[in-house]
Amino acid sequence: ETGVTQSPTHLIKTRGQQVTLRCSSQSGHNTVSWYQQALGQGPQFIFQYYREEENGRGNFPPRFSGLQFPNYSSELNVNALELDDSALYLCASSLNQLPSTDTQYFGPGTRLTVL
Amino acid sequence: RKEVEQDPGPFNVPEGATVAFNCTYSNSASQSFFWYRQDCRKEPKLLMSVYSSGNEDGRFTAQLNRASQYISLLIRDSKLSDSATYLCVVTIFGNEKLTFGTGTRLTIIP
Numbered sequence: 001e002t003g004v005t006q007s008p009t010h011l012i013k014t015r016g017q018q019v020t021l022r023c024s025s026q027s028g029h030n031t032v033s034w035y036q037q038a039l040g041q042g043p044q045f046i047f048q049y050y051r052e053e054e055n056g057r058g059n060f061p062p063r064f065s066g067l068q069f070p071n072y073s074s075e076l077n078v079n080a081l082e083l084d085d086s087a088l089y090l091c092a093s094s095l096n097q098l099p100s101t102d103t104q105y106f107g108p109g110t111r112l113t114v115l
Numbered sequence: 116r117k118e119v120e121q122d123p124g125p126f127n128v129p130e131g132a133t134v135a136f137n138c139t140y141s142n143s144a145s146q147s148f149f150w151y152r153q154d155c156r157k158e159p160k161l162l163m164s165v166y167s168s169g170n171e172d173g174r175f176t177a178q179l180n181r182a183s184q185y186i187s188l189l190i191r192d193s194k195l196s197d198s199a200t201y202l203c204v205v206t207i208f209g210n211e212k213l214t215f216g217t218g219t220r221l222t223i224i225p
Contacts, residue, residue: 002158033212042119042202042215043159056211090158092213098206104213106158 002026004093004107012113013081021076021110025093031055032074033104034066037088049074050096078112086114116141121203121216129224132193136219138186138203146208148179150188153200153218162188162201190221198223 003026013019025032031050035043045058049068063079072093078085088111092104121138128134140148148165163170165177165186176189186203203216 002160035213035215040123040217042217043213045212045214048211050211058212088156098209098211103161106160108158111156 002093002105002107004091004105006089006091006107006110008110009108010111010113012115014115015081015083017081017114018077018079019081019112021078021089021091021112022073023076023091023093023107024073025091026105029093029095029105030072031094031096032068032072033092033094034074034076035090035092036060036085037090037109038084039087043090046076081114083114086112088112117216118142118214119203119205119216121219123217123219125220125222127222127224128193130193130195133189133191134193134221135190136188136201136203136221138188138216140184140186140203140205140214142205142207143184144207145184145205147206148177148186149204149206149213150175150177150186151202151204151215153202155199159202159215193223195223195225197221 005024033048034046037043047057052068068074088109092106094104150162151159152162153159169178174191178187200218202218
């Protein structure tokens with residue numbers, strides 16, 4: 001196990017609702033990255049948090065927002081849910097913010113279904 | 116053009132066979148390369164990094180061709196437990212994200 005945990009494991013919401021997903025990073029890791037994985041696709045980078053600051057963002061609209069807490073756990077918030085937001089949401093923690101030099105460890109994911 | 120392209124498969128291969136996956140990337144500034152393995156409904160896990168000189172880990176061999184912007188993964192003597200989706204991943208130095216391909220689905224048949 002990677003030591004990265006996510007909650008909840010599954011979630012069902014309806015269009016227009018808001019959702020908050022949570023991630024606890026591996027002990028000692030100060031960086032959390034969030035990815036969205038639609039069915040049949042590879043994970044897509046949403047954003048990264050490093051020491052409580054957003055440190056890079058992928059091609060996702062502003063209704064995707066996040067937060068990192070002093071203990072380096074993190075939240076992903078999605079407002080005004082759309083059907084296409086249905087996906088597996090993965091968080092990954094690492095020792096630093098550069099995946100080229102440091103392994104990212106993924107949590108088990110939260111499977112979100114939007115009806 | 117996608118940043119990382121893979122043949123989605125599926126590849127159905129008999130146990131004991133050798134199977135090869137290919138991946139191409141579009142950004143010549145890509146710096147680091149990886150293969151991840153993802154089991155059904157699970158998270159991706161790092162299988163191996165890929166180096167210019169090529170590298171081997173047991174039955175797995177990874178190769179990188181920077182000139183052709185091409186990465187490969189070879190699995191020898193395949194086992195039933197190798198059934199999974201294999202994701203090709205690249206990063207650009209100084210960039211904070213992993214860029215994934217769509218993955219290649221492999222099923223090993225007894």
